[in-house]
Amino acid sequence: MAEENKVILHKTYASSYAMRVELARKIKGIQFECVDEDLSNKSPELLKYNPVHKKVPLLVHNGKPVSESLIILEYIDETWKTGPLILPQDPYERARVHFWANFIDQHLIPSTRKVWSTTGEEQEKAKEEIMEKLRILEEELKTTNHENDNLGLLQILLVTLFGSYKVYEEVLGMKILVPENTPLLYSCVTSLNKLPLVKEVCPPHDKMVALLSVYRQKLLKSNTN
Ligand SMILES: N[C@@H](CCC(=O)N[C@@H](CS)C(=O)NCC(=O)O)C(=O)O
DSSP, X not given: OOGGGOEEEXXXXXXXXXXXXXXXXXXXXXXXXXXXXXXXXXXXXXXXXXXXXXXXXXXXXXXXXXXXXXXXXXXXXXXXXXXXXXXXXXXXXXXXXXHHHHXXXXXXXXXXXXXXXXXXXXXXXXXXXXXXXXHHHHHHHHHSOOOTTOOOHHHHHHHHHHTTHHHHHHHHSSOOSOTTTOHHHHHHHHXXXXXXXXXXXXXXXXXXXXXXXXXXXXXXXXXXX
């Protein structure tokens, strides 16, 4: 890789935020060097280059850091003009995509966290909250002329968040993404899951079950302390 175009991605194996960047990199065909972070012992580079949040993903392009996955995706789209566009060019369409990306990050993901950290009635309530937010997203999908196998920003967010929905079913013992509630979203995620690029980025089912089972136990334990 030429020194003037050195790209390093700090990530962890199962971070869905990092998977967003991995997918963008594949879409654009960019050569990256990857650094796998241990979040209990973060690298000096991660602490130096992302001092505010100290989180992955972190992209370092020719020594210049870019953090926060949505910002990284936009940076990639603007910097590597070759390959398909991740964000629409039209200002209005772009604004809409930003709106729904923020909805996913600020409303949907916090609700999914609740379902992972609770049990019983509380978990059922959290599940209902997610289903309601998914129905809102479904309404948006109805208004857009989307193609299921087009990997734009929203598709990247949806497949990295819900592509492992069968893992969630196994670990949580409940179904969240179902065609009866949100048929378009369900068919969008299942079609995206079949794409070779997506398959390359998503960790295998059994490994995800093992990792997310540990994650759930940790969350439940920290909730009872
Ligand atoms: N808003 C951030 C969220 C990234 C995030 O939450 N990363 C987690 C891993 S999935 C992390 O690095 N956590 C480390 C920590 O909280 O110390 C983004 O979109 O990039």
